[in-house]
Amino acid sequence: MKISPLQKARYEYEPKLPGMLRNGISEISVKEGEPTQSVADQEKIQALFPNTYGKNEITFEKGENTAETKKRKVGVILSGGQAPGGHNVISGLYDALKASNPENELIGFKNGPSGLIEDDFIVFTDDYIDEYRNTGGFDIIGSGRTKLETPEQFAIAAEVCKKHGIDAIVIIGGDDSNTNAAVLAEYFAANNSGVQVIGCPKTIDGDLKNEDIECSFGFDTATKTYSELIGNIERDANSAKKYWHFIKVMGRSASHVALECALETQPNICLISEEVAAKKMSLSQIADYIADSVEKRAANGENFGVAIIPEGVVEFVPEFSALIAEINELLAGEKAEAFNALPTWKEKYEFIENGLSKEAMDVFKILPETIQQQLFLERDPHGNVQVSLIESEKLFSALVADKLKERKEKGTYTGKFNPLHHFFGYEGRCAFPSNFDADYCYSLGYNAAMLIQYGFNGYLSKISNLSKPAEEWVAGGMPITKMMNIERRHGEDKPVIRKALVELDGKPFKFFEDNRDKWAVETAFVFPGAIQYYGPSEVCDLTTRTLALEKE
Structure with missing residues (x-):
């Protein structure tokens, strides 16, 4: 297979690990923290997870490794939509398992959770793993959206694990996938199967976050990819000076992607779904808000602009x-x-x-x-x-056109309005991971192997202090049940990981709010350019604006 020069160079990139994980497997000890409880509905969640609820948070630090170094066989699953860095989670997991004991095996279940149910897998080798290091996509084993939620599925999963002598399963996924991981972990514990389950936080939408999970992997790369494209369009708009570009970006349940892209590129308009809901804004009010910017810019002779629309705003x-x-x-x-x-x-x-x-x-x-x-x-x-x-980018441009027509009839608007439309979604899901995501994901996988070695079950691999250089990152784990609450799904109460929406009193939104009126009228575009992989750390290892503002 022919590969590009960049791909060849990325194969050779050595991801950075948190300081305490660089000491060698034999010098990584575990420090137990306080017991945990779920974010809400504590009694109901505890009743559903009697064997895995309330466990302690843990942190890894330098010290003697007291874990058993027996031979282990671990399975890994990619679940849900693609996100840049998934291959590095698997690479980090593989490398840590082999460093712990060369006889350890990692097998990848194909095409998501269904691979576990159907007993469809591949045994990873050095040569196989090396073809995917630091690359985008989930094509190493494929992904899928099958949910593991029925007793019949759990029984089959337990039987498959027993058949192959599997000691642990690592599920790489978003909130639904890690909810499934928690339920599967509870089943294995309740039935004394001896199989551990560890989760890893993935989603480009950025809504799998809380006080423990500072950022889901893939968000950094995806938003940088979209921001490059938005910056290119801003440059084009400022060159042609005759088009308004309405750009829809991924993020159905939360507007983290839209907000991050706005912080990176400073468009004239960015809608934030959470604010629309909080203010109970109507379609007419939103259209008027955008039309105000179009009118004011036209009065300055600027009949062009850029508006970012979150996918699920309607x-x-x-x-x-x-x-x-x-x-x-x-x-x-x-x-x-x-x-x-x-x-x-x-x-x-x-x-x-x-x-x-x-x-x-x-x-x-x-x-x-x-x-x-x-x-x-x-x-x-x-x-x-x-x-x-629903093509919401076209919806809002059409509503704005109607508003401007009314204003033109009243004589309050004399400009021109020529809208163009874009949707940036799949373009960002499988990009070459940024250095941040390459490092973060490799650390998540390496850390997951340590959680397995120390016998933890129902835990999420946790890397924190992410706004600092990788040397200062902190590795550890938290019980998945800590993130859970009860929600009504399809007429039934279900335990689920709570989605994180944009916080309207948070620093990232407040910074945006303080500047957006100026951006709406002035041409204050910022052009981030392509993701940089080689060069000064301040260029190549940048975190997102969201993370930087949150950790100021």
Whole structure:
């Protein structure tokens, strides 16, 4: 296989480890901290996880390694959407296992959790691992979204582990995947299987974070990749001086990606879904907010600009959420078949008009027809609107165009408005990991091996103090149950890891809030450029603006 010069060079990059993990396996000791409790619903979570709840947080430090050095066989699973650095988690895990005992084995279950259920795996070797070091993607073993949540699945997983003599499973994934890891760990403990489960925090969305997990891996690389593209568009906008660019970025449940990209590039507009919800902003209010920027910039002779739109923002608009809820009800069960059988959009529109409340229909009417039709595209497995299919960047540019038309008729606006649209999503999920993500992910994997060696179960691999140089990072672990609460899912109470939304009183948002009015009118664009892998540390090892502001 032909490889690029950069790929060849990245194979040879040696990721940096936290100081206490650089001493050699024999000189890593464990320090136990305080017992933990879940972030909410303590009694319910404890009842569901009697064998793994309330365990102590732990930290690794320099000292004598008192763990047993027996031969171990470990399985690893990549779960959920791709995120830059996943290959390095596996590389770090592999290297630590081999450093602990050359006879240790690491096997990779293929295509996500289903690989464990189907007993489909590969045994890693030096040559195989070396082909994936410091590269993006999850193609080393593939990923999948199968959930491990039924007793039947757990029983099969236990049988597969017993068959191969597996001592531990490492699950690399986001909040849902690590919730599954916690449930599987509890099952193994309750049934005395002798199998440990360790999780690693992954998601480019940045919403798997809390007081212990400072950053999920992949967020750094993805936002730097998007910010490079946004910066390129800003430069183009400032050159052509005739287009407004509406850019949707990934992040359905939280706006961390949008906020980070805004901090890196200083666009004229960036919507924050959490603020939209907190202020109960309507579609009309949001459109007016953007139109104000367009009008003020036009008055300065600048008929161009850049607006960043979070992928899931429409779900946070109260009137739009109410509309979606009514549409879900309108098409429940057999009514969906009746609707789909109608041959023309005109007939479907009449069906909709007769089925929605006046309030919902008032919202529906102001939407462009393309967006109206997107609300009635194929439903998700639960019969709900697939909000991710809604082109919100086009929705808001259309609403802004209507606002500007009204203002032009009143004589308050005389500028030009030519919108262009972009969606940056998959472009960032498999990029070459930044040095930060390469180092962080390798450390997470190496650290996971130490948690296994010391016998921990139901723990998340934890690397903290991430805004400092890697030498000062702190390695350890925390019980996954500490991050959990009870949420209503599909009519049932379920234990889940709480998603972290953008905190409107947090330093990153406050910095954005203090500057956005100026950015809305002035051309204050910043051009981050491509991710740098070689050169001065202050250029190559930068953390995100979000992390830097949070740790000031």
